[in-house]
Amino acid sequence: LKSYSLDNFNLVYEDREGEIYTKIVNLNHQGQGDFTANIVNLSTHTDVEAFIFKMEGIRYADRLHLESDFDMSLNQEEFKFTFGENFIKANDLLLKFEGWLAMPEENIDLDMSFIAPDANFKQLLSLVPAIFYQDFESVQTQGNFKLNGEVKGLYDGIHERYPTFNFTLNLRDGSFRYPDLPAGVETINMDISVLNTTNDLDNTKINIPLFTASILENVFRANASLSNPLSDPTYAFGLYSNFDLAALEKALPIEGYLFSGLLTADLQTSGRMSYLENERYDKMIAQGQVDLKEVIISEDSLDFPIEIPFGSLSINPQVAYLKDTKIIIGRSDFTLDGDIDNLMAYAL
Numbered sequence: 190l191k192s193y194s195l196d197n198f199n200l201v202y203e204d205r206e207g208e209i210y211t212k213i214v215n216l217n218h219q220g221q222g223d224f225t226a227n228i229v230n231l232s233t234h235t236d237v238e239a240f241i242f243k244m245e246g247i248r249y250a251d252r253l254h255l256e257s258d259f260d261m262s263l264n265q266e267e268f269k270f271t272f273g274e275n276f277i278k279a280n281d282l283l284l285k286f287e288g289w290l291a292m293p294e295e296n297i298d299l300d301m302s303f304i305a306p307d308a309n310f311k312q313l314l315s316l317v318p319a320i321f322y323q324d325f326e327s328v329q330t331q332g333n334f335k336l337n338g339e340v341k342g343l344y345d346g347i348h349e350r351y352p353t354f355n356f357t358l359n360l361r362d363g364s365f366r367y368p369d370l371p372a373g374v375e376t377i378n379m380d381i382s383v384l385n386t387t388n389d390l391d392n393t394k395i396n397i398p399l400f401t402a403s404i405l406e407n408v409f410r411a412n413a414s415l416s417n418p419l420s421d422p423t424y425a426f427g428l429y430s431n432f433d434l435a436a437l438e439k440a441l442p443i444e445g446y447l448f449s450g451l452l453t454a455d456l457q458t459s460g461r462m463s464y465l466e467n468e469r470y471d472k473m474i475a476q477g478q479v480d481l482k483e484v485i486i487s488e489d490s491l492d493f494p495i496e497i498p499f500g501s502l503s504i505n506p507q508v509a510y511l512k513d514t515k516i517i518i519g520r521s522d523f524t525l526d527g528d529i530d531n532l533m534a535y536a537l
Contacts, residue, residue, distance in 0.1 A: 192221035214239035229263040251318040253279050268292045281315035283307060299352060302339040309333055310363040323442055332363030351390050356383040372439040376403045391419040404436040422537055425459035450484030465534040470506040478503040493519040
């Protein structure tokens with residue numbers, strides 16, 4: 190065997206019970222190397238027109254264009270791959286890898302790291318489908334980011350043992366703007382880390398201490414963290430916004446939609462899932478409010494706009510209160526007052 194290829198390969202994998210859906214559209218892959226040798230110097234090229242991945246109703250990858258070149262040495266006796274010159278490109282984001290992966294038996298042993306070597310904000314922005322598929326080449330961007338990660342250790346599916354991993358993303362002063370719109374999205378700052386130093390996935394910690402963005406001095410800030418995701422999700426979440434919705438259409442190409450009105454939000458919540466399940470509300474923090482004023486939303490396919498002259502939602506650890514909220518749809522109007530039980534448990 191000197192070479193092999195897959196041409197115009199298409200695949201749909203659907204696990205309905207597990208709510209997993211994967212689709213690969215038009216994959217082309219070529220590989221070549223002397224497989225008569227114990228150590229095979231293998232050179233490969235792969236191109237995927239579109240990759241789609243959904244799990245439990247959440248679309249994690251939407252029409253991603255994937256491309257990769259991988260040069261590696263394959264030790265056929267140990268079935269160990271050691272990476273040489275390589276890259277993987279997802280839309281415009283380029284990643285380079287170092288390390289090795291071995292599968293001598295059923296388990297997988299690996300020591301891999303990756304980095305985005307030429308990390309400008311436009312590459313990261315290409316992963317947002319709504320932006321990538323609408324005049325992406327004309328989008329003007331500023332800002333750089335750092336993205337790196339590592340995975341090390343043994344994966345044993347039978348005994349549910351996992352390798353350790355550490356991924357980080359840091360972005361400062363990012364912005365993007367469509368040239369035919371009067372404003373852009375600015376002051377985009379982001380810190381994300383995903384860390385697990387053990388062999389148990391339940392010890393995974395996700396931390397987003399910083400996320401900010403603004404449009405024409407309308408500010409959005411948020412932070413979040415999650416730990417013990419499998420046994421007892423321990424969470425914290427904060428949100429602050431003082432936003433004139435009319436600014437959206439000045440910075441984003443949302444043709445057919447019109448927005449106006451003011452949204453203000455100031456929320457903080459933290460706790461554990463077990464506190465919610467055992468009604469230990471004294472152990473939780475949940476406070477804040479979301480207010481709407483003179484909000485109007487219209488869309489070309491609707492015969493009439495949706496108006497919210499005023500609305501207010503306040504939360505505490507037990508209940509979210511909806512009060513003094515008025516909604517007008519066509520010539521029908523509704524005034525809403527009430528409470529929503531178990532909101533945090535539902536959100537988690």
